[in-house]
Each structure stands twice: as structure tokens, then as C-alpha cells.
Amino acid sequence: MFTLNNDNQVVLTVSEQTPMPPSADFVFQALANSEFADCYVLSKEVKEAFRSGDFEELIVAEKHDATLSIAIADDKMSATATLTSAYGGELMAVSSALELINEANISRGLNEASLESLLGKQFELPPGKQVSSVIAKGQFPVAGKNGSLEKNVQTLADRVRQPKRREDGSVDMRDFGALASVKPGDTLMTHHFATLGRDGFNVIGEVLKAKPGDEVKLIAGDGTKLSGTDDKYLVATIAGVPVDDKYGMRVDDVFTIPNVDVKSGHIEFDGSVIITENIEPGMKVTAKGDITVFGSVESAELNATGSIEVKGGCLGHTKDNDELSNKIVCDGNLTISYAQYTYLSGNQVKIKSQASHCHIKAKNELMIGNPEKGDGKLIGGKVLDAKTMICGEVGTDKGAHTEVHLGHSAVLLKNRTDEIFEQVRQCNQQLEALESEFDKALTVEDADKQQSLLIEISDKQNVNEQLIELLPNKAAKLERAIHMLRDYCYLEVQKSLHSNVELRIFNKVLKTARSYPPLTARIDKNKIELEFKTT
Template sequence: MFKLAHNGNVLLDVNKHPPPSATFVIEAIEMSKFCDCKIDYDAINAFFKDKSTEPVLIVATKYDAKLEVVISDDKMMATGELTVAQGGDLLSLDDAKKQLVKAGIVRGYKQAYLEQLLQKQFTAKAGEVVQGILAQGRLPSDGLATKLVTKVRTLKDHLKTPKLKEDGSVDMRDFGKMASVEPGAVLIRQQPATPGKEGFTVLGDILPAKPGDNKQLVAGEGTEISKLNPLELVSTISGVPIEITNGMRVDDIFTIPDVNVKSGHIDFEGSVIVTRNIEPGMKVTAKGDITIFGTVESGELTAGGNITVKQGVIGHQKSDDKSLSCKLICEGDIHVSHSQYCYLEAANIFIERQTSHCIMKARHALKVGQPDLPKGKIFGGEILDATTLIAGEIGNESGAKMVINLASSGGDITAETDECFKELAKTEQQLDSLQPALEKADLLKDPERKNELISKIGATQLHLCQQAEQYERQLSSLENNLHELLTNTHLIVNTVLHSGVEIHIFDKVLKTNRNYPPCTIKLMNNKVEVEFKTS
């Protein structure tokens, strides 16, 4: 009934197939294979209205899909307007690309954009115009300025951030750990200025970017530019980092006039010098030494090195738990002028004049008085541990009780010895239990299985024997350590030892019930003995 001409027109031979009405023709087209073609309603209606005598009527036209590329005024976007085919061919990907080239699109194009647009041909109605992005330009991104990223907490940061308590309130004395660093620590890492990223239009025009401002990293005293990475500033000494313009310096010793509410607690990786005093309730913690030129009153000092207080350390006994308000603890030695109501713990404790009502623990020596001939006074309080105790006067005239514990660390040695004996006994028991297993394995008839079991048991026996030998060596070492400790432990009194003093050397005790003149007290023949000095 209908015929397609070469020019895409759909023809109806009205002489051969005279249609009864326009409606009939339209319905016939819609039911034919030319249903997707563009129906020429005007021509059909005119044919019946004007009683045309033309033998052939053009009832529809076939159109292929077509793409029009539209470029925005600023040339930053290209969109496609795709007219869906009407009875004609779909637009292929290759033909669509040709349209983009023809439009001059050279940058910002993504094939995915085009594929998404062409996909709409399968869902849109014939002749419908659908749109989609085909290419997008890019605006220029200006470069970033040099950024100096601080990798450590500086003194300035420290003083800005008081520590939060568990209840959410702020402790204005405690600013947390003092900003401090070790040699080689990265202080600042430089992020270089960037040149920026140029932009472009979809037609390929370049949009230049502005480069970021550049800064040079400045190495202050105690720092250097890293030899491994020129973008890093590193510390050359232990100390506190201080900000300077475009860089940092490191002070190896932190010096402060007073430690008080205004300064906050001090927590520093290096050494600390306080040129005046430490006020009540304040704390100083240092990985190195702590040196105080004034006094410490009810403060707490903790050092990885030595603690030196040129004047006195004074505390009091707290009313709630009877503990002492002043504490000095260090890995090295403590040197103070005098002490009262303090807890002192160190490798060695040296007190120039006297100590009263203090609790002291020394891993080695405790001396009260001048170095050549210590004649300082110890009265009240308790000595928890020491190997050597030298003083002028111990106790007081009233005969009030005072306890001195020497070689207390021997208790730790004996506890370790007991544990070692237990482990040795357990190992020997395991060795004994392997013998029946070895005998049982020897009775197996399967040679391969027999050899396998004997080999495993033998390996276990060897391991346990080596373990037993290790425990025996450890026991021998502990025994020697205890013997050396007890042999070297002694107390020297250069003036007077008062009554009421209870002296413990390891597990032996001597209680003085009278005053003793200058003497030496040590452990002999498993007893605490007193040797008097001869003039």
C-alpha cells in the first residue's frame, strides 16, 4: 500500500489504492512499517479537502537521527541536542564524534557523556529532541602558597591549652606535657608552593593559573634543614621548640623563674632549670635533670636524670591520708640542702644538712651531711631502702620510733629466686614425664612412626634441658646478687645513734634501746651487729 521513495518520502498510490478518508490513511500508516516516520497530516487533509487529482500522495517522511552541538557563550560547555530518528537510522557513536570534531570541540570531552546521550535514542519517542552535556571546560585553579606544617607542640601551644580534668573542668596549673623534642625530630615539614592548574575551554583555549606565594624555611638555633629531605626542619639538640618567622629554634634547656599557677606544671623532654622557687601544688617532670636554685614547697618533681635543689624541700603531712605533700623522684641522684615532710626516691640521695620526717628510698647510698665527713641529722620519718646509709645523727633525744630499712631490694631478689625455683621444678617434672613416653615409643613396630615420635620427644627433652640450665644459671646469679647486696650493706653513724631506732637489714632487725656513739652497723653471722669506732 505504501512505498518508500529514494528521498525518504513515504508515498501512497491513490489511483491504485483510493483511500476512503484522511483518518483511514493515518491509521493505516500507524499500523504499517512506516509508523515511526513523520506523518504529513497537512498533505493528507489537503488531499481530501481539495479533491486533488495527483496520482501519488506523500503521506510521511523518513528522517535519520541528527545531532546539533551547542557551545555556550563562555566556551566552557558544549551540549548536544539530539533529534531522535523518525523511521530512519539511529545516530552511531562514530558519526556523533564527527559532529563534535566539526563543531571544534577539542578538550573536556568524555565519551561517557556522548554514550549517555545516544542511549536516549532507545527510550525517547521518534522525533523527540533530547539534550545532554558533551564537553566541559575547566576554570583555572590558583596555586597554593607555601605551607609550613608544624609537627611538634611548641611552648606557645603548651601555654594556651590547660588540661581538662575528668569532670570536664580545666586545671589552670596543668598545661599537659611540655613541648620538647629529641635530636633528629622533625619540627616543620614544608609543603612547597604549587604553580596552580591551568584551565581550558572546550575549544582548547588555555586559561592561565596564578602560582602560589613561595616561602623559605628558616632554621633557627638548635635546628637544621634535613640532609635527607630539604623540605624538613629537624632538631639538632634535645630541647623545647620555639616558633620564629617561617621556622623554629630549639632551646636545649628549659629555664623558668618560678613554677606557679601562672606557668602551669612543667613536663619537658630535656632538662629544666628553675631560677627561683616551686610553689605549692606545682609539678615538674623532665626527661633530663631538674635544677632548682630556690626552694620546693609541697611540689612534685620527677626526673629521668638528677634532681638538685640548692635550698630546701619542704612539705607537710596531708590530713586526709597522712601522705606527704612534697615528692622528689628521679632515676639519677637527689641533691638537696635540707628536707622536711618529703618523699624522696633516687639511685642516691645526698642531703647537705638535715632531714626530718621524710620517707626516703635509695637504690644505693643515702648520705646526710658534707661529702668528706657526713654529720647531718636524720630524725623522724622512715627509710624504705638503701645499701649504704651515712649520717652524723640518727633519731632524736626523745627516743621516738624511727624505722630504717636497708637492703630491702633483697626481698625482690628472694621473690624472683622463689619463682625461678618453681619454674625449674616444673621443667624437671616435665622432663621426668617424657621418659615413659620415650619407652612407649620404643615399643612401636612401625619404624617410621617410631623414629618420628622418638625424634619429637628428643627435641622436647633438649629444649627442656636447655631451659633447666638457664634457670640454674639464673639462680646462681640471683644468689650472687643477694650475697653482694648483703655484704655491701651498712649504716655509718658519725656522731650519735639515738634510742628508738629500728634498723632492718634484709630480714634481720636491731632495735636501739640506748644511745650509741659513732659506729658502723652491718649484717654479720646472720645478725645485725654494731661495730664501734676507735679513736
């Protein structure tokens, strides 16, 4: 009844031996019971033929081989194969599938097990059904690890922040135990170098470059040296106490004394100084390292190349010339508990509770109180300079006059820029004058004298021309620094900004006439804007 032609088509032939079937449904049932049951039945064409009338031959079904299509994701990080099972035709062989994958330009990340599993489903699927599976995956690049510095010893700062506990569980704030000390050859730090990371790839074989880690510097401070392969280790060269430095550590000899008073005299030391009790009025402590005071500082003068930490209070008064009697200055960070009538200056200044009628200068950040609690207070006095300031309450509800000047260093840079432009103007004036002198020199009859004058004038012209060329670039750099600094400066008030506060950011001024709720103040559109916090 049915035969297969050379085009893989199933043909129904009507003859004397095989009479015309009574209906299309009869043909469909006969196909289902024949060897061509899995072929693709041309239902529409068969029904149309029976409606049209008699026929001698009719194509009733077709053999279709299994197919495999490949789709690559937009990001090229995966490829999905879709298998369509055969209609009585040939199954999809692994070799044929690999050829199709190769034609799709998939060259990396192929999972052969997934492909074989997908092709194995041909034996389960009904004819013409589809099933898909991810057969290839790329690998994302793995960024390199940043370099880091591992401490191998405790520093002075680490140690003094860990006071001893008494047997009853209380803390003795004056007893911090034995100082951490090192001897020559001890390893202070280990430099874990940044790694390059691991490159990735997509399924078409493109390499995805990894971002290398950022490196950190390890620089030998005083009393140390670099050692090992690629200078991996920082080791001590002298006996002493390790102290944190900007790019590593240094080793200091440390001077420790209970009190600084008339009995001890002024203290001046090349290393770090620890005062376990108090500094009395009129005394001076100068250190090329850090200064740590476990008690209070009253009407004294502290100056450190490193950092200063005062566990107790800093108390002073106003002198006849309006200067403050208590002065604490350091190049590093300054941390104190509270202060009154004290001049404070450091890189970062942190006051744990409040500052009353003080003069404060921070190279970078000024923080008063715990920022999570907003409990810090600035009462009266002046903030002479800081880039950023965070404080719970500025001023008082009674209107104590308080001045806050942020970005004052940008004002100084602006003044320097103005000086540069004035210098350029003067150079241009001098060049004009030198032109006249040059013309006059040409009229000198004595040839030797004329030559000498022309050389002298030419040298002066060259100097001024070089300055005119260099100075604008210098001014442009200063202008960029000014804009960056100005845009970075802000005041964050976490509870109240009271009346009679004079706020200056760069060269803009805002004077408060009432109290404000929590806010952030910064320069926007060339004026000080207040951005109030919403809860």
C-alpha cells in the same frame, strides 16, 4: 838480700855473702826499704822460721795483683763492684774489669764513669785496701697514665654552682648568670688516652713490664658526636647547654622559668629545666634531662631522667592514704637542702642538713649532713633502700620511730633466686610427666599420630632441659651479686643512734632500745654487728 821467684814470691837467701839476719823485725824493716815494700808480707811464717832456727831460703812476701769482685743485689736492680788494691802486683785494667762484669751476666745499666772512677782509686789506696762502688743500675718500670676526659666547656652543673657576686660581695643565689651554651661543631671534651707506660730492666737484662694505664670511656650522648683521630674529641651537633653524662656529655635544650604554679601549668620537657624560684603545691615537673630548683618545692611532684638539685627545702605532708604529698624522683643523683614529709629517690641521695618523716630510696649512697661535721639528722620516716648510709644522728632522743633498710635490693635478688629454684623444680616435674607421656605415645597405633606426639613431647623436653641447664648459672650469678651487695652495705652514724630505730641490713634486723655513740653497723657472721668508733 831479696829476690823474686817465678811464682811472684819474695825470697830471702842466706849465704856467705848474705849472712843470717839477726831477727824477724830486721827482715820486715829491710823489706819496707826495698823494692818489694808494697808486697804482702808473710809475717807469721817469717817469725815462725826465726823461732825454729837456721834456714838457707825463706819466702818472706808475695806479690798480689789487684782484684775486683761483683755483687748483684737481691732485686737485681743494682750491681756493686769491690776493688782490692794490689800488693806490689798488677793494677786492675778497665778491660779486665769489663770481662769480670760480663762474666757476672751484667748486660744493662752499666755506668762506665763510675767504674773508671773506682779503678782510678788504685793509685791512692794503700796495698790490700778495699773500696766499693755501685757500677750498674736497673730502671724500674714507669706505669702508664690513666686515660682522662678533659672538659673544654662548662656544663650546666658547673655553672649553677657558681652564683654571681653582688658589688657588695654578697652572693645572689637566684642569679647564676648566663647559661653556658654551645653551637654545632664546638668541642665539648678531649679524650686523653691511657698510655702504655715505659718498661724497665734489671742489670742482668731482664725486662720489667710496665703496667698500662686504665682507659676511660668517651661515649657520645644526645646532641653530640665523636670526632678527630681515634675519636679523640666530643663535639656538639646541636645548639644548647652541655650537661654531664656518665661517659661524657650531652647537649640539651634548657627550659628556664621563675616559678612553677597555676599560671605556668605543669612542666614537661625533653631537656633540662631550671626553676629560678619555687614550685608551688600541686604542680608537676617532668624532664628528660636535669631539674634544678633554686627555691623550695612544696607538695609537688618532680621526675627527671637526669639529676635533681633543690637549693631550698622540700616540704610536704601525709595524705589520707598515708602517702606523702611531696615526691622527688630521678635516675641520676638527688641533692637537696632539707626535707619534711617527702618521698625522695635517686642514684645517690644527698641531704645537706636533715630529713624529717621522709621516705627515702637511694640506689647507691644516702648521705645526710656534712660527713666531716656529722651534723646531719634523720628524724622518723623510712629509708626504703640504700647500699650505704652516712648520717650524724639517726632517730631522736625522744624515741621517734625510724626505719632504715639497707641492701633491700639484695632481698629482691634473693626472692628472684628462690623463684629460679622453684622454676627448676617445676621443670624437673614436667620432665617426669613428659617421660610418662612419651611411654604412652609409643603405644599409639597410628604411625603418623605417634610421630607427631613424639616430636611435640621431645620439643617440650628440650625446652625444660635447656632451662634446667641455664637457670642454675643464672641463680649462681644472682647469689654472687647478693653476697657482694650484702658485704658492701653499712650504716655509719657519726654522733648518735637513738632508741626505737629499726635497722634492717639485707634480711637481718636490729631494733634499738637505747641510744648508742658513734658507730658503724654492718653484717658480720650472719648478723648485724655494731662497731663503735674510738677517738
